[in-house]
Amino acid sequence: MEKNKTKKASVCPVAKKCGGCEFQGMPYAEQLRHKEKRVRILLDSFGKVHPIIGMKDPYHYRNKVHAVFDRDRRGNAISGVYQKGTHKVVPVDSCMIEDQKADEIIVTIRGLLKSFKIKTYDEDTQYGLLRHVLIRRGFSTGEIMVVLVTASPIFPSKNNFVKALRKVHPEITTVVQNINDRGTSMVLGTRDVVLYGKGFIEDKLCGCTFRISAQSFYQVNPVQTEILYQKAIEAAGLTGKETVLDAYCGIGTIGLIAASKAKQVTGVELNKEAVRDAIKNAKRNQTKNITFYCEDAGEFMLKMAAEDQQLDVVFMDPPRSGSSEVFLDCLAKLAPKKVVYVSCNPETLARDLRILKKKGYQMQEAWPVDMFPFCDHIETVVLLSKGEVDSKKIRVEFSLEDMDMSEFQDGATYTQIKDYVLEHSGLKVSNLYISQIKRKCGIGVGKNYNLPKSEDSRQPQCPPEKEKAIREAFKYFGMI
Template structure:
């Protein structure tokens, strides 16, 4: 049955599920496709409801963007290899939460070409008498296969992950695999000799082809290596990134930062509409791919930095630099408070947050909206049909006076001004102690505020008599207080 027919008959299949049948013979065993047997429209409603509930305090959630055909969308496929007690070679995926291999011949969300290659590699292992790796004993050679496919280019990379660098009859094995699948454009041998849950090791050798593939995304060509981060659903990625750049509202005059840039996708796609793009990534392999991608596309207004994005933005702010838009696309765990504080310190006009977990997104929005930003638009995009995961893109911009709710406060009684309400004296003290290990007094804080042009209560922390000697804030503490004022967007 074609994927199109499967999609059209999804409702019918859902009824069959209630009779004990499923679209997938291992559904419920592998744990990968929790919603596979739910009609697709219901999947979308479920995700829409989840995102709307989590993000209700921050912004109204727009309609989720779904797929026309929610099958066989994954362009990155991983299979773990093992064997039964009788020696039969098996391949599949780990059962959720375990290292028990669930044999899989065809997965309904994976690229079908990849599944066919994995099945034939399984047969070649038997022919070439190559032993699969045993996690318990540490013996054996063949551990995993990773396949990456180009949606538009049709290029295919096969990564053979072994426990040691020696593949018996290497040339003949490669020749036999290419004879079965001439569509393969490169084959890489990756060595992972560690007892680890990580799939790939550090050392790699190219057995055939260039060692990478290329694919097109939003009109740009990208080089993808074995370790590159690249979204697994190319159809939906174009919609997701298109929305992210649309929300940024670029006019050609902006300075843009692409934090967590990976191989440079968002920044390079946005480069046509921005004056300048600064892309930052900690992974040096990804940075090399990103630079190659910029050259491949003839893009000259993007600069790449191999650095921690949070540290980099704080350095920019300290140097008096600024940015108009920050794109951030963190891992599923979201961003930590240290990174978010660096965004606040840099104080861009807009933040475009691309999230793959609405729960951690809600947590991060709570922080950002407490520190001078307001969520303007929220758009869910279904990047992972049949699973419970959902991608979301959010536009935040600096809070404006008309975004606030007016309430009556007697500032004389509070002995504070509207500017002071951005952060209390205690919050400033706590920040200085945490970041610099210094204790500062209310007196020192008010002195620094006055120096920075922040209005302080008329009689606040002034001496009680004209002859009283007032200690002056030491230089070290003054700088620490100024850093706190910047952090809380008060200067």
Template sequence: MYPCPLFKKGCGGCPLLALPYPGQLQKKQAHVQKLLGGFGPVRPILGMADPWHYRNKAVSTFAAGPGRSLRSGIYAQGTHKVVPVEACLLHHPALDEAIAAVRTAAAACRYEPFNEDTRTGLLRHVLVRHSRAAGEVLVCLVTAAPELPGSRAFVAKLRQLCPQVSTVVQNINPRHSSAVLGSAEKILYGRGCIQDSLCGVRFQVSASSFYQVNPVQTELLYNQVIAAAALTGAEILLDAYCGVGTIGLSCAGRARHVLGVEVNRSAVQCAVQNARLNGIRNARFVCADAGKAMLDLAASGQRPDVVILDPPRAGSTPEFLTALDALAPRRAVYVSCEPATQRRDLEFLVQRGWHVEHIQPVDLFPHTEHVETVVLLSKGEIDSKKVRVEFSLEDMDMSGFQKGATYEQIKAYVLEHTGLKVSSLYISQIKRKCGLDVGQNYNLSKKEDAKVPKCPPEKEAAIRDALKYFQMI
């Protein structure tokens, strides 16, 4: 018997739900062992004591219900049908309470759901975030148009029903796209953000901020990173792919100096604000390509003691890894949310003399297939008078990097960011449109006269977003 009634209705958000949690951990442990065990010892996976209601963020999509009622939920797998969700076993209860209050307040204001086919209606989605530290809830109402009639009445009703809501934001997304958020926002109530804390450091969290959704396991993950870095207070730490600075700032109290590098300017601005919020003066953040920044450091004779890298699901790049090798820190701590691409990157480094000291899996997303890994790497000192190695990027085997993301990685990205389920067939069609190698003949049927369904526009947009994210186009 499944513990969730949505499991058989095509939800797809918890593919391992039918497997008891100890079995899930065993499955993930075996997966990491198979992929990474050849590099070094794999430690026992760190799971959750209570693997339920851990998510601090949720997105719900609006749709019309019976009798023109307003409902919200998730898309059933492979369809545009919204399955109503009253409660989720992974959501913090405050999220479901806030979403229910939004539905009631929106219905009282006679807001109608947006219809993608007719391009009518107003409400597209609601995104909610919860702060474990302060108990606050952020509500972001995503609309198809900038006007929100009766917004004051909506906010008053919402806060009456759910007093935990401390800020309300309207996000405007008029695009014909599967992306949840648009680029324009209005603050309807409060500060427009909430505060949460990780490892004793406070962070400002807005609707669009990247912030880990499982705070309990994130602290566990970061503590593993800190332990692997072996910080004593005297080290210079380089935090590559630093994002809004969560890892670097969590380490700042144990390092002499932290330098965070991130190519996303908005994220760098958030990292600077978070450092100021906590009065952290030994951390500096710059907007730059991490690989180029490391080459510049190496050329100037500067050498951090520790490099922490936490790249996106697509993994790192040969340029970055070559720069890391040239910089030659004493230790490198590689945090990954995709062991398959991490394996490729480790092969690159091991071929250049790096050693994997240990591999620590952490279950950040119970009841899903995802697993995080923390890998500690070191490189023995080489006497430059005796050994000189010359190589260029042109001579390297780049095939592993050129393949980009797998079909499963693209599906996972689209589901996580848009709530849409996309098939390998649809991914194949869009890859062909973009001039990419498909690898498998998903577009051909065994029947000569078979009709092949075409990828809907909103799913095509979502797949293209994923291909851009994985740097395939």
């Protein structure tokens, strides 16, 4: 089975041009090992990291598919993806990680353009109508939404176009025209016009039903999302007595799933459209113990702290850039007993954990989840709690002379630094090199690495490229 998967992973005809699947051609088991190691290097110093949770079938998992429309040199319509790091369109008819039905619908749309005399949009001349097509499919419901992103609200023969599309694909349940007349790289504009159906789809997740509109944020891998959110709820240890805050709540997914196990849930989100969907989702699920607010989550927490309100658990699911220090300051002032951090970027997660550690929170456990097979992104659920130590109940005896105290300072051990350098630069460094750079940076080292001056001249000196890599590791671990 693994052999077949390896073969399938290596034959994508546009792999090199697209660049979207960084692990193209790598056996899935090896992908998981690589991702787990990356998380361990970054998080092992904070607490326990569990083995990564992978997929049984890592293909065609994306329930949201985006296609860019353009023209080739001959003027023929093409559709596909932007080449990584560029605005050059790579033609794609099928993708190994995208929903297959969505790919089929996109090919059909492209085929209909000529007969309806619809021109694709050209970014240079800003001429043409169709810019993008976005397709969302409910994993459990099978409902399909087609979003046609146009440069103008004027869509000639739009009703006939929709009829022709649905004649080929009657499984489509709604069609929306999104108008994006801005000369930017943003995919969606702010205005939606429903051309067919109810204008949204529904999907079920962890026992709840969610309304998903054209601009809603909804995780793209439904199979792993169930695992991710279940793990987040389990980590919180809800018993039905807790007051919970769902920060960055979006359309209310985590908060609504947690509501059945909590006393009271509050969701906070700055996006008005998302809050509107969240309120409708609460009504759809007949959830009475949840309230949503359209506010900045940090400012909302400050108001709660000023009113001396108590929170047991905060769920936070920030974007790839991570949280802001302002938000984390507000979180610390509110001082919930537990924080469940759902991250989509282990590097920014590690950065935020260092900040939270200084504010009295300790990472208890972390669970990496592979939401994006063949891509380098990783989701991680982290449980943090207030680090309270009763010195009267703990007694530790040790001899300072027998220990290298450099292992006990804020930062990382020699092994963790070596692993990080090897992972990110491919270079192997020794304890001696690390201790040399520590001294250069003013970081204390243990007696084992403070060599007599008479022996210094005989020791090899750390090469510049390895010094640079070690310094990068120090920065990641917050040592400099």
